[in-house]
Amino acid sequence: MVVNSLAERYRADFPILDQKVNGFPLVYLDNAASTQHPNCVIDEIARYYREDHANVHRGIHALSSRSTKLYEDARARAARFLGAASADSIIFTRGTTEGINLVATSWGTAHLGPGDVILITEMEHHANLIPWQIAARRTGASLQYLAVHGDEGTIDWSDLERLLSQNRVRLLAFTHISNSLGCINPVRAICATARRHGVTTLVDAAQSAGHAPINVQELDCDFLVFSGHKCCGPTGIGILYGNPAVLDDMQPYQFGGEMISRVTYESADWKPGPHRFEAGTPHIAGAIGLNVAMDYLETIGRPAIQANDHHLGEVAYERLSRLPGIRILGPRRERAGLISFQLGATHAHDLVAYADQFGIALRGGHHCNQPLMRKLGLQATARASFYFYNTESEIDRLVEVLEAAIKYFGA
Numbered sequence: 001m002v003v004n005s006l007a008e009r010y011r012a013d014f015p016i017l018d019q020k021v022n023g024f025p026l027v028y029l030d031n032a033a034s035t036q037h038p039n040c041v042i043d044e045i046a047r048y049y050r051e052d053h054a055n056v057h058r059g060i061h062a063l064s065s066r067s068t069k070l071y072e073d074a075r076a077r078a079a080r081f082l083g084a085a086s087a088d089s090i091i092f093t094r095g096t097t098e099g100i101n102l103v104a105t106s107w108g109t110a111h112l113g114p115g116d117v118i119l120i121t122e123m124e125h126h127a128n129l130i131p132w133q134i135a136a137r138r139t140g141a142s143l144q145y146l147a148v149h150g151d152e153g154t155i156d157w158s159d160l161e162r163l164l165s166q167n168r169v170r171l172l173a174f175t176h177i178s179n180s181l182g183c184i185n186p187v188r189a190i191c192a193t194a195r196r197h198g199v200t201t202l203v204d205a206a207q208s209a210g211h212a213p214i215n216v217q218e219l220d221c222d223f224l225v226f227s228g229h230k231c232c233g234p235t236g237i238g239i240l241y242g243n244p245a246v247l248d249d250m251q252p253y254q255f256g257g258e259m260i261s262r263v264t265y266e267s268a269d270w271k272p273g274p275h276r277f278e279a280g281t282p283h284i285a286g287a288i289g290l291n292v293a294m295d296y297l298e299t300i301g302r303p304a305i306q307a308n309d310h311h312l313g314e315v316a317y318e319r320l321s322r323l324p325g326i327r328i329l330g331p332r333r334e335r336a337g338l339i340s341f342q343l344g345a346t347h348a349h350d351l352v353a354y355a356d357q358f359g360i361a362l363r364g365g366h367h368c369n370q371p372l373m374r375k376l377g378l379q380a381t382a383r384a385s386f387y388f389y390n391t392e393s394e395i396d397r398l399v400e401v402l403e404a405a406i407k408y409f410g411a
């Protein structure tokens, strides 16, 4: 079966997973916050620093040439990973958050004005919400939301057609996979609807780039963002894909070294392509590590990872739903490999601290979805999130510990 065979084949690549926490074998179920690193990524970063490090794009000496080649190879790899036609559509960022801020600032300032609407959903992570609040405030545009219904977190996508017809929507920004609900949004259909209305689209792929095949040309989105650390890569590095037609008339986000073609005391001209969005020394080792991480994921195959996620998500739903007093967010079927829940009256933080005593790493909190939690009448949930190295027996272990927690807290 897909599930255990992926973990059986690949788990040993992750040295961090082979340890005890509080005397118990570590059960790492916080992958939606950050995934772990296989040896190949850790080794390549160390190798790069040992053998090839120098600053990129400046020197003509050997180390700088090697470093530049590795950095630009990573850009080309990211283009293939996303199905982009050209490496020029790939901008290195610090992560999803910076990618969205870049678009909200550079694209937003130039294309938004009074009377325009920015449309997002009620399930967006703060990273895909606050930059639009600020862009709206700066430009006089307004921010509207596609409503989320019930604990399942369903969006009635027929609302989209109506909202796009009735308003001057300029931008639609939405998440592919919700980090709290675990629902999977129909990106391709959404982008096609937006395209028919001439609306620019941004896809937040933070929770999906490492979990599902992505082809930006097939999705026909204008922007897509993700973070390296959620797909086996380093922290501090991420990707912003931009449709070349849209990127070409965008102004830089930050200014300084590396992004210019000519500077005088009075003014400056920018480099063409992605480089004008990458001011200063970039996270070179991060890009190189991410290149290896993307290769690694492609070797496993994202369709296999996706099938594995669905399976673990559904298994977790079935097994957790039998616990007395549990409230689970998100759909029962067709869900991503993450599950958020509230157990009786026990606060999520207490539950997470309890699970940690038994070596289980969960996340508790609002998951940077405060408005959504408020709408659902929750302060916080506990969340278990899986990756291909997790097993069904780890879900059983989670259920056992939650059963003990129910007795302990009298939930």
Ligand code: 7TS
Residues within 6 Å of the ligand: 032, 033, 034, 095, 096, 097, 098, 125, 127, 128, 175, 177, 178, 179, 204, 206, 207, 227, 363, 367, 368
């Ligand atoms: N968008 C979504 C859907 C996310 O899940 C996250 C991070 C971000 C954006 C921001 O990513 P960053 O790498 O720039 O921080 N989500 C989570 C989470 O669910 N728990 O910790 C971080």
